[in-house]
Amino acid sequence: MKLLVCISKTPDTTSKISFSQDGKRYLDEGIQYILNPYDEWYALVRAIELKEKFGGQIDVIHVGNATSDILIRKALAIGADAAFRIDMEPMNSDEIAKQIAKFAKENSYDLIFCGKETIDHNSSEVASRIAQYLDIPYLSYCNHLEIENDKIVASCELEGGVALLEAKIPVVISAAKGLAEQRIPNMKGIIDAKKKPLEVISPIETEQLVELVCFELPPVKSGVKMIDPTQIDEMVAVFKNELKII
Amino acid sequence: MVLVILEEQNGRIKKSAIEAAGFASKLAQLSGMKVCGLCLGRTINVNELTGLGLDQIVQIEHADYLDSSQWISIVAQAKEQLGSKFIVLSNNSLGKSISGGLSVHLKMGLISNVVNFKSQEGVLQFQKSVFSGKASAWYAFSDLNGIIALMPNGFGIHKFDEKPIDSKVLDLKIPEPKIKLLDRKLIQGKTPLTEAEIVVSAGRGLKDPSNWYMVEELADILHATTACSRPVADAGWRPHHEHVGQTGVAIRPNVYIALGISGAIQHLAGVNNSKKIFVINKDPEAPFFKAADFGVCGDLFEILPKLNEALRKSKMN
Ligand SMILES: Cc1cc2nc3c(=O)[nH]c(=O)nc-3n(C[C@H](O)[C@H](O)[C@H](O)COP(=O)(O)OP(=O)(O)OC[C@H]3O[C@@H](n4cnc5c(N)ncnc54)[C@H](O)[C@@H]3O)c2cc1C
Numbered sequence: 001m002k003l004l005v006c007i008s009k010t011p012d013t014t015s016k017i018s019f020s021q022d023g024k025r026y027l028d029e030g031i032q033y034i035l036n037p038y039d040e041w042y043a044l045v046r047a048i049e050l051k052e053k054f055g056g057q058i059d060v061i062h063v064g065n066a067t068s069d070i071l072i073r074k075a076l077a078i079g080a081d082a083a084f085r086i087d088m089e090p091m092n093s094d095e096i097a098k099q100i101a102k103f104a105k106e107n108s109y110d111l112i113f114c115g116k117e118t119i120d121h122n123s124s125e126v127a128s129r130i131a132q133y134l135d136i137p138y139l140s141y142c143n144h145l146e147i148e149n150d151k152i153v154a155s156c157e158l159e160g161g162v163a164l165l166e167a168k169i170p171v172v173i174s175a176a177k178g179l180a181e182q183r184i185p186n187m188k189g190i191i192d193a194k195k196k197p198l199e200v201i202s203p204i205e206t207e208q209l210v211e212l213v214c215f216e217l218p219p220v221k222s223g224v225k226m227i228d229p230t231q232i233d234e235m236v237a238v239f240k241n242e243l244k245i246i
Numbered sequence: 247m248v249l250v251i252l253e254e255q256n257g258r259i260k261k262s263a264i265e266a267a268g269f270a271s272k273l274a275q276l277s278g279m280k281v282c283g284l285c286l287g288r289t290i291n292v293n294e295l296t297g298l299g300l301d302q303i304v305q306i307e308h309a310d311y312l313d314s315s316q317w318i319s320i321v322a323q324a325k326e327q328l329g330s331k332f333i334v335l336s337n338n339s340l341g342k343s344i345s346g347g348l349s350v351h352l353k354m355g356l357i358s359n360v361v362n363f364k365s366q367e368g369v370l371q372f373q374k375s376v377f378s379g380k381a382s383a384w385y386a387f388s389d390l391n392g393i394i395a396l397m398p399n400g401f402g403i404h405k406f407d408e409k410p411i412d413s414k415v416l417d418l419k420i421p422e423p424k425i426k427l428l429d430r431k432l433i434q435g436k437t438p439l440t441e442a443e444i445v446v447s448a449g450r451g452l453k454d455p456s457n458w459y460m461v462e463e464l465a466d467i468l469h470a471t472t473a474c475s476r477p478v479a480d481a482g483w484r485p486h487h488e489h490v491g492q493t494g495v496a497i498r499p500n501v502y503i504a505l506g507i508s509g510a511i512q513h514l515a516g517v518n519n520s521k522k523i524f525v526i527n528k529d530p531e532a533p534f535f536k537a538a539d540f541g542v543c544g545d546l547f548e549i550l551p552k553l554n555e556a557l558r559k560s561k562m563n
Contacts, residue, residue: 013492013512017380037493094349094356116342119492119515121376123358124337128314128346137424138314140343143486153428157487158339159262159440161432163311167425177479177494178486209355209392213371213384218519224535229544232556238540239557243501243522245444245468246561 001056001147003047004109005080006100006130007040009033009064009071010120023214035071038115038175040078045180046145047113048079054147056110057081061103063096065089069198076193077185083196088203093121095206097129102204105134109170111152116141116174124174131172139171143178248274248281249330250300251321253340257288261403261441262336264298266396268404269363270334271299273394276365279331282414284324286312292411299406302414311427314343316420322351323418337395338440345395355392357385361400361498375400378492378515398440399498400519439490442471445499445520447490449475449513451506451527451546455483460550461505467557473497475507491516506546509534526550 011017012032019026034040047058060080062072065087072083086099104112112134114127124140131138139145141157150169155162157176185193227234239246250270252263267283274281282302283295289305304324312320317340325333333348335341337358349356361382362373371384375397439445446465452458465472472488479489490497492515502520506527507513514537517523525538526546535541542549 011377013515017377019381093346097346097350119378122378122496123346124342125346125349125356125358128343129350131314132318132347132350135315138343138347139425140314141339156339158430158432160436160438160487161430163427164429164431165313165425166428177489209349209353209388210357210385211388213366213386215376215381215383216373217381218379221537221539224525224538224541226535226541226543229542229549232549232552235542235549235553236556236560238524239468240560242540243524245470245501246557 001050001054001111002107002109003050003056003058003111003113004104004107005039005044005047005058005060005075005113006126007044007060007062007072007075008036008096008115008118009062009068010036010118013119017217019215019217023216024212026215033068033071035074036115036118038117038119040075041182042175042177042179043113043115043173044075044078044080045183046175047111048183049180050111050147059084059107059109061086061100063088063090063099063203072198073193074185076196076198077189078183079189081196083198084201085198086201086203091208092210093123093125094129094209097126097133098206099203100126101130101133103201104130111170112172114172114174116176127172127174134170134172137167137171139165139167139173141176142173143176145173145179247328247330248279248332248334249321249325249328250281250283251333251335252283252285252290252295253336253338254285254287254290257290259285259290259294260336262338262398265398265401265403266334266336267295267298267300268406269394269396269401270332271406272404273332273334273363273370274299277370282328282330284321286317286320292413295411296408297405299404300411301409302412304414304416306418308420311423312420313423313425314347315424317344318347318351319421320418321348324416325352327416331391333393335393335395336398338398341395345393349393352393355387355389356395357387357392358395359397359400360394361397375519378496379498379519380515397498437471439471439473439488439495439497442497443500444468444470444503445473445497445501446470446503446505447473447475447507447517448478448505449507450477452478458484460554463554464503464550464557467554467561470503475513504534504538505550507534508532509537
């Protein structure tokens with residue numbers, strides 16, 4: 001089985017969010033980047049579990065510059081076999097998807113995994129775009145997945161429930177919580193990762209259909225109104241008059 | 247023309263679709279266009295749609311499950327036949343499964359998780375929620391048309407004067423599906439978290455899953471949806487779909503009530519766009535108080551039973 005896992009980087013969850021004066025640029029000086037949790041914890045680990053069961057090869061792909069290599073090595077340490085980095089700084093999810101789709105087409109994978117979203121841009125666009133570029137089924141927000149011969153059966157999140165879906169391989173999957181359990185790389189994995197191949201690929205040309213005008217921070221809260229814990233009536237009054245929920 | 251996707255459930259238009267229709271109508275008003283709704287599935291009574299600002303409606307009766315590739319094809323055909331400049335849809339689970347593909351298929355720009363828009367020197371700009379709600383980004387379409395996928399509960403519901411709606415017939419062909427639906431399991435009777443107006447959420451401060459009856463009691467009284475912090479879901483005290491935060495569901499209810507949750511940065515990321523936040527925590531230093539509108543510093547095991555009782559009484563009066 002040939003598996004491709006798309007990995008992206010995102011600022012560490014505790015990072016301070018600030019922007020340049022003109023609002024055009026996220027200030028990431030001193031910011032620690034991590035692998036996007038959905039890619040690392042669920043997509044990659046489920047791919048590893050499938051390889052453990054059925055055998056095969058796991059490639060990871062990242063669109064970004066050389067500063068990401070340390071994160072790509074982490075994915076190799078967790079258990080991917082080979083890595084590919086498309087050397088460009090992507091401006092939006094279409095650029096990422098287009099690069100990955102071209103690579104995937106040339107290497108015919110059975111399954112292509114993405115995380116359900118990145119925790120910085122939260123767009124959830126990349127997987128859906130790759131599936132469209134490749135004209136193959138897309139199973140979104142998948143929290144359980146089994147393979148039966150050439151078919152895949154997946155449980156996919158809906159509002160307030162799940163849909164149990166079946167599709168023929170090849171497919172694109174976006175991974176949600178529950179699909180797998182996070183794995184911490186061990187010493188052997190980290191040493192092996194140094195010897196695994198990481199190939200750098202030149203990007204193809206893309207066009208921009210949307211333009212960033214500026215970033216903006218939300219207005220600061222005016223402050224909390226504290227209620228004495230013994231004043232139950234006052235809490236009820238807040239529920240009634242201020243929150244208007246009873 | 248603005249084309250808006252109206253998702254239905256059991257023959258009723260979904261709340262997220264009402265929100266999308268309102269956004270589409272406001273956008274159309276500002277740019278002097280008409281709005282056409284597209285509804286695939288069970289037929290909706292047109293009377294249900296009159297206050298949404300729509301000018302036209304295209305309804306296609308289709309009883310079976312439609313996969314993302316079928317949706318994309320049909321929406322694209324409708325767009326071509328109507329000559330729409332904008333497509334508006336909710337970025338709920340359907341939206342997330344089709345908006346990227348639709349953008350590729352139609353070669354149209356996509357701005358997702360939009361919560362608002364404005365016209366600046368004649369150019370439409372759309373506000374996208376980013377960094378799990380810790381910031382937003384304004385975007386514009388390069389060639390002045392595109393797809394707008396709305397963050398649920400972001401723009402809010404807008405009502406319009408009732409006006410007659412033209413039913414329009416288009417020649418739309420439904421392609422063969424790529425995906426088969428085997429089963430669908432929906433949790434009955436509860437508003438999904440992303441659509442909920444009121445959310446009652448609890449964390450490790452509840453100590454044990456057996457104490458959740460207090461949380462559910464409060465949620466029942468308020469007709470709220472329940473949520474939880476990540477460690478609570480990870481420990482299996484509550485189902486994963488209730489986990490809110492940066493690595494869980496991001497929500498924007500009118501009121502978020504947090505019980506025994508510390509308010510870690512990753513938790514706040516998913517809930518800090520709630521319009522009002524009410525916190526009960528026994529630790530005066532809990533970071534959640536900084537993000538709250540109303541706070542009670544005390545032991546929830548003492549407060550909650552009394553509060554539930556008092557709220558129930560107040561409701562009866
Ligand atoms: C990469 C990453 C992603 C994460 N993503 C998320 C996420 O999406 N969502 C999320 O929630 N967390 C997330 N976390 C975890 C987060 O950092 C916190 O650990 C978590 O939110 C804490 O949950 P909690 O508030 O329930 O528990 P605790 O931090 O243990 O807090 C319990 C609170 O209950 C209060 N309390 C205890 N007893 C009582 C009582 N009797 N009465 C009143 N108050 C009481 C305490 O004062 C305390 O403030 C993430 C962490 C990482 C590293």
